[in-house]
Amino acid sequence: MKPSRDPRSSRIEAAAALLVDAFDDYNARFSDITRRAERHFRRRDWARQGRDARARIRLYDDCIAETIGRLEGALAERLLSRSLWLDIHARYAELIDDRLDAELYKTFFNTTSRRLFKTRGVDAGVEFVALDIEPTAHITRPVDRRIYGLADDPVDACRRLLAEPDLGLGEEALEEGAAALAERLNATLADDGGPLAIELLKVPFFRDRRAYRIGRVLAAERWRPCVIALDHPDDGVRVDAVLLDRTAVSILFGFTYSYFHADLPTVGDAIVFLRTLLPDKPVDELYTVLGRAKQGKTERYRRFFHHLGLDRDDRLVEADGKRGMVMVVFTLPSFPLVFKVVRDHFAPGKKIGREHVLAQYRYVFNHDRVGRLIDAQEYRHLAFARDRFDPAALEELLNECARAIELRGDTVLVRHCFVQRRVRPLDLFVREQSDEVARAALLDYGQAVRDLARSNLFPGDLFLKNFGVTRSGRAVFYDYDEVSKVTDLNVRRVPPARSEEEEFADTPWYPVNPGDVFPEQFPRFMDLPAAHRRAFHEAHGELFDPDWWSALKQRLIERPDADVRPYAEAARLQACRDPGA
Structure with missing residues (x-):
């Protein structure tokens, strides 16, 4: 007769097995949602496809919350016992060792433990940390x-x-x-x-x-x-x-x-x-x-922190481009990411608050990005060595973002930020490039505004500084605090001025309500370089026509599943080409 396990060993085994089972359950539910995509495609059920896409994004956090609830029942008063979790970590590693997707299991474990222990920075004892790991290096089995x-x-x-x-x-x-x-x-x-x-x-x-x-x-x-x-x-x-x-x-x-x-x-x-x-x-x-x-x-x-450890001379600095009124943005020049931290207080021209900004970024995260919106991932409790910051950049963060930035001795703790791929701000790109390259980028910027509009998204801020250029030369948008639905806009024409005083006044001579847009005034906000205005107007003049926006709004109301093709016309097969394209 086998001796019974002591209570501690039983808890360790039960918790490790529970965590493996919890990830398997998440994976199965992820597959259930994913599998439905083929049915939606066959039935042209784009509304359900969109709902499933959003549900699948939420699924991970839902499953983590369920897992923590199950652990509370299994571990009871030992739930936050660090010594117990050290052994749970070791046993969990043994259980997943031969799994092809072991790295996904490890990340699930890390997310669970970080939320339980409210980890700041990294806790190597109860997390899988290795920064220099290549997650697929051990995989030799070819995919089907x-x-x-x-x-x-x-x-x-x-x-x-x-x-x-x-x-x-x-x-x-x-x-x-x-x-x-x-x-x-x-x-x-x-x-x-x-x-x-x-x-x-x-x-x-x-x-x-x-x-x-x-x-x-x-x-x-x-x-x-x-x-x-x-x-x-x-x-x-x-x-x-x-x-x-x-x-x-x-x-x-x-x-x-x-x-x-x-x-x-x-x-x-x-x-x-x-x-x-x-x-x-x-x-x-x-x-x-x-x-x-x-x-x-x-x-x-x-990748980032491994690189940060290798390149000891590079410093975190304020990102290139005009300072934003809502975010302080810093970057490591040798690595293609930017870190965006919400300011404590916005400039007087911004009549929005912190929660509105967070909601806007999360809205975009769930929106169809049509190749024009940079994915913004939320990170919490990132820890940086103080000496890796340029002093001026650190001072800006401490002065402007005290709610999100904390200095703990030699460590800078970033409680919350958004991380995006770094692109070259469009206003800088245009000044740095030849006329031909700059013109191509500006014309694609106009196409980006069109693509976003056709996906029922209005950028709000059309300034060139809010757009960037990728390595492949595409214009993309990255400043989301004023985005709105096209179907929520009130498209208006500028009423005629009744006098010269009104026409040349610093403030509008007509009332402007929330949601009002005046396409005829877009050229003012775009501030296009004089050398390229004519080409832009010839290619994208409809953007300044209120009738174009009103017609688009009506089409989106009647048929919200508008399509933005994710490849060039030249890639299409001849039989499918649009006439005159």
Whole structure:
């Protein structure tokens, strides 16, 4: 007869097993939501797809709260016993050691323990911390994928790959799509010896109104990433585009888009494959764009603080660009992130409060970002060494953000901040670049405003300083404190002045109520460089027309599922191109 375990050992075993079970439960519920994306795509149920996307983001915190409740029952008065948690940590590590996605389990454990102990900075005793770990280095099992030979009959191969899995393509759309896809592959890879095979992940990816097959196409001389996009307009599912350019695929998987829904049995092996397609893409962004936002935050933290430890000479400084009235923004020049801390008090021109700003950023976090809004992740209780700050930057933070910044001896504790990828502010970019490059960025800025508007989002602040330019040259928006829905705007024309005194007065001669917008005045706020105004007006003159905004508002009210295509027109297959595009 086996001797019974002592109460302490039983608690340790029960708590460790409970935590493993809790993550498995979260994972199963995550998959349940993710799996529904295919049904929503087939049924064109974009409203439910949006609700599921938001529910999946909330799921992690919901499961952490449930787990803490279960631990309270299992550990009772020992819930906050640090010595007990040291052993729970060790036993949990043993239980997950052979799991492919062990890093996701570790992050779940860390989140639970940090919330229980209200950890400030890092507690290495009850957390999995290693900053220099490569989360997928131990994964040798290849992700499930299918290979289709293209050399003998490329149309037949494309027909088979479009039918596996069945995503609702009708027979005619399947035939047209297969022929157009084969034609594009042959034309694009002709100089590389022609396409030989295409290798695709078995699991399709879904986001917004599209389904994607992800993989690569192999030619005699080289291989390219390959993403096949399927659309579902009113007349049925069709093959809309194929992306064979690494930059275009990188943008699709970038930090300005909402998260994919892909029912992957395991995540780490998919990350390994995606990194072969996009070797310059940070691993934290790949985890995030697959919907594993908490793991993405963990990997981002690891990368940053590992880099901070290596580069001892670099200092945290105030970020380039004009100072904002709402946030103090600091950065490490050698690392592409910015840290945004809400000021204690705003300038008189800002008639909003701290809670409004936090709500705005969280609203954007759940909104369809259409490739124009930078993902802003919330972090709490980050600890930095005081000597890593430029003195002027630290003084600004301590003076302006005392509610969020605390100095504890040689440690600077950041209680709350938003972290985003760093981009070059558009106003600086335009001054630094050639006329040709600056004009292209400004025209894309106009397109960004259009794209945001079509997704029912009005930036509020149209100043160039609130937009940035990514490495791929795209204009993106990053200042969210005044965003609003287009459908909530009251679009107005500027009434004529009754006298010269009114026309040239410093203040408007007409009443302005909350929600009022005057598109005719947008040029004043955009403050476009004189050399580029004409080109901008020719390309985007509708932005200054109240009738254009009023018509868009009415369309969004009648049909809120407006579409913003996440790739260039050139990527589309010829049969799908818009006339005159």
